[in-house]
Amino acid sequence: MLLIECPWCGPRDQTEFSYGGEAHIVRPVRPDTLSDAEWADYLFMRTNTQGRFREQWCHVHGCRRWFNVERDTVSYRIDSVYKVGEMPPEPKE
Numbered sequence: 149m150l151l152i153e154c155p156w157c158g159p160r161d162q163t164e165f166s167y168g169g170e171a172h173i174v175r176p177v178r179p180d181t182l183s184d185a186e187w188a189d190y191l192f193m194r195t196n197t198q199g200r201f202r203e204q205w206c207h208v209h210g211c212r213r214w215f216n217v218e219r220d221t222v223s224y225r226i227d228s229v230y231k232v233g234e235m236p237p238e239p240k241e
């Protein structure tokens with residue numbers, strides 16, 4: 149069980165949140181100019197990182213806001229939590 153610190157509500161149990169996948173996926177500026185393969189790549193292809201990974205979470209049973217979490221996918225340790233539109237803090241190591 150993870151304890152996730154919502155940037156607005158503070159630390160809460162993982163069961164209050166919904167996972168939203170990889171963070172920082174930027175929508176193409178001109179999607180109409182993309183080939184089918186490029187569009188499919190944007191929609192479906194994600195990295196499968198082993199280790200430090202930036203992902204989106206939504207506090208669905210709280211403030212209902214989206215934010216980003218930098219988490220180690222092996223140890224599940226959460227290194228940082230930051231709001232959408234912000235840059236992640238520098239690593240502590």
Ligand SMILES: [Zn+2]
Binds near residue numbers: 154158207
């Ligand atoms: Zn919240």
